[in-house]
Amino acid sequence: MIAKVLFVCLGNICRSPIAEGVFIHLVRQRGLEGRYLADSAGTGDWHRGQPPDPRAVAAAGKRGVNLPSLCRQIAKADFQDFDLILAMDRSNHEDLNSLCPPQLRGKIRLMRDFDMEAKTAADVPDPYYGGPYEFDAVYEMLQRCCASLLEKMESGSPVT
Numbered sequence: 001m002i003a004k005v006l007f008v009c010l011g012n013i014c015r016s017p018i019a020e021g022v023f024i025h026l027v028r029q030r031g032l033e034g035r036y037l038a039d040s041a042g043t044g045d046w047h048r049g050q051p052p053d054p055r056a057v058a059a060a061g062k063r064g065v066n067l068p069s070l071c072r073q074i075a076k077a078d079f080q081d082f083d084l085i086l087a088m089d090r091s092n093h094e095d096l097n098s099l100c101p102p103q104l105r106g107k108i109r110l111m112r113d114f115d116m117e118a119k120t121a122a123d124v125p126d127p128y129y130g131g132p133y134e135f136d137a138v139y140e141m142l143q144r145c146c147a148s149l150l151e152k153m154e155s156g157s158p159v160t
């Protein structure tokens with residue numbers, strides 16, 4: 001069984017491509033290729049077809065993680081195709097909920113629900129208008145979330 005995980009933010013050029021790249025990196029590090037499929041998408045489509053923001057590429061690159069994603073917008077079929085859909089912030093979560101058929105809404109979770117250091121209902125802040133510091137902070141947050149998400153999925157605990 002392959003678990004299909006989709007990371008979603010607003011533009012799909014900063015947060016969700018980092019999450020996707022980190023998750024794929026952790027899966028490979030742990031020898032779990034073939035067990036997981038990861039992708040990312042945006043609720044908006046301004047950057048369709050583009051690679052991630054160079055600042056996201058830099059933050060990941062200096063930690064040995066590459067970001068394979070090309071920007072795409074979330075599609076209705078994603079709610080059917082993926083097992084788990086992770087919203088980077090509460091605004092993305094709301095947008096996803098309104099696009100998603102009601103019976104599939106249980107697949108949508110907030111990314112920081114998997115951050116041990118987060119208080120309740122926390123966001124991964126949008127670094128788009130920030131600089132390298134904001135991108136580094138987002139990277140570290142996503143690294144924490146992805147590691148605990150993967151650990152949870154591997155342990156068989158429910159994540160949806």
Ligand code: 4NP
Pocket residue numbers: 009010011012013014015016046126127128
């Ligand atoms: P992301 O950041 O949602 O983390 O990819 C953004 C990227 C682009 C825009 C907004 C947020 N934008 O408005 O173009």
